[in-house]
Amino acid sequence: MKILFLGDIMGRSGRHSLRDHLPQAIKDHNIDFVIANGENAAGGFGITESICNELYSYGVNVITTGNHLWDQKEITNYIDKDQNLLKPYNFAEGSPGLGFNIYELDNKEKIAVINIMGNLFMRSCDNAFFKIEEVLQKIDVNDLSFIFVDFHAEASSEKMAMGHHLDGRVTAVVGTHTHVPTADANIMEHGTAYQTDAGMCGDYDSVIGTKKQEFVRKFATQDTERKRVPPADGIGTLCGVIIESQDNNFLAKNIQSIRIGGKIGS
Numbered sequence: 001m002k003i004l005f006l007g008d009i010m011g012r013s014g015r016h017s018l019r020d021h022l023p024q025a026i027k028d029h030n031i032d033f034v035i036a037n038g039e040n041a042a043g044g045f046g047i048t049e050s051i052c053n054e055l056y057s058y059g060v061n062v063i064t065t066g067n068h069l070w071d072q073k074e075i076t077n078y079i080d081k082d083q084n085l086l087k088p089y090n091f092a093e094g095s096p097g098l099g100f101n102i103y104e105l106d107n108k109e110k111i112a113v114i115n116i117m118g119n120l121f122m123r124s125c126d127n128a129f130f131k132i133e134e135v136l137q138k139i140d141v142n143d144l145s146f147i148f149v150d151f152h153a154e155a156s157s158e159k160m161a162m163g164h165h166l167d168g169r170v171t172a173v174v175g176t177h178t179h180v181p182t183a184d185a186n187i188m189e190h191g192t193a194y195q196t197d198a199g200m201c202g203d204y205d206s207v208i209g210t211k212k213q214e215f216v217r218k219f220a221t222q223d224t225e226r227k228r229v230p231p232a233d234g235i236g237t238l239c240g241v242i243i244e245s246q247d248n249n250f251l252a253k254n255i256q257s258i259r260i261g262g263k264i265g266s
Contacts, residue, residue, distance in 0.1 A: 002029070003033045003034070004033075004035070004240060006034070006060075007179070008039060008066075009055070010202030010232075011043050013202045013234060013235070014202035014203075014209070014236050017237055018055060019058050022058045022059045023059055033061050034061050036063055037198075038060075039064075039065040044229075044230060046070065047069070047072060049074065049082075062103065063086065064115040065115065069087055086099060089135055092126070100139075111144065112144050114135050114147070114149045115150050118158045118159070120158045128153075132165075144250050146171045147169075150174060151173055151174070151175050154178065156196050159175040159197070163194040167191070168192060168251070171245050171251060174198050175197040177197070185255045185256060186255065187255060191246075191252055195255065199239035199257075202231065202237070203235060203236055207229075210231055211230055235262050236262055239257075
């Protein structure tokens with residue numbers, strides 16, 4: 001099975017990068033399943049029902065999220081209705097939505113998608129390492145062709161530790177949240193594909209997808225006021241990773257980064 005995972009979709013520019021490039025990327029790379037992190041898809045803060053449907057129309061199968069999931073109030077009443085929209089599994093017990101799910105393709109192959117959030121420098125949530133064990137106890141790995149983990153975390157060290165913790169037990173661990181693609185895509189010792197951060201889908205002429213002038217000013221003046229900075233609205237880049245699993249088990253065969261459009265490399 002070959003999946004495409006897209007990093008954090010940042011506002012309209014990020015959504016348009018999917019609109020303009022995702023259908024062709026699916027064809028060009030023979031993608032079986034598309035996962036995208038959509039927690040910043042609504043103006044950089046959260047996601048809505050209409051945006052979920054927009055992303056599905058471009059070819060996304062499952063949407064993962066993170067700490068900005070609840071920024072749009074309407075999502076609280078919607079998420080239970082959409083089993084393709086996931087929350088981090090280690091959010092507070094009793095919060096709506098699914099933290100993982102298993103999806104069956106037309107050819108009867110099955111993929112488990114798990115959404116988990118880090119603890120270091122992030123909003124308080126249950127221990128990610130304890131909770132991932134809880135998920136793995138609930139799924140039958142022998143029945144799956146692919147097990148994907150979106151680890152939404154701030155610290156590179158925590159992401160790497162999670163990759164080693166899960167090496168040989170899942171197909172892939174890919175980080176999100178920091179919006180900068182890392183150059184460390186590899187298959188780990190025991191067969192799990194890993195990349196510290198998939199990057200973002202959005203305008204890279206920015207500061208992690210937001211308008212650069214305001215963030216430059218904030219850093220230069222040491223302004224600590226908490227104010228939302230809108231997403232940059234230039235040409236978006238589609239950014240993520242393609243991962244292929246082995247034919248006879250769920251371990252990884254190959255991982256490669258992908259970037260399409262925008263100004264990267266120009």
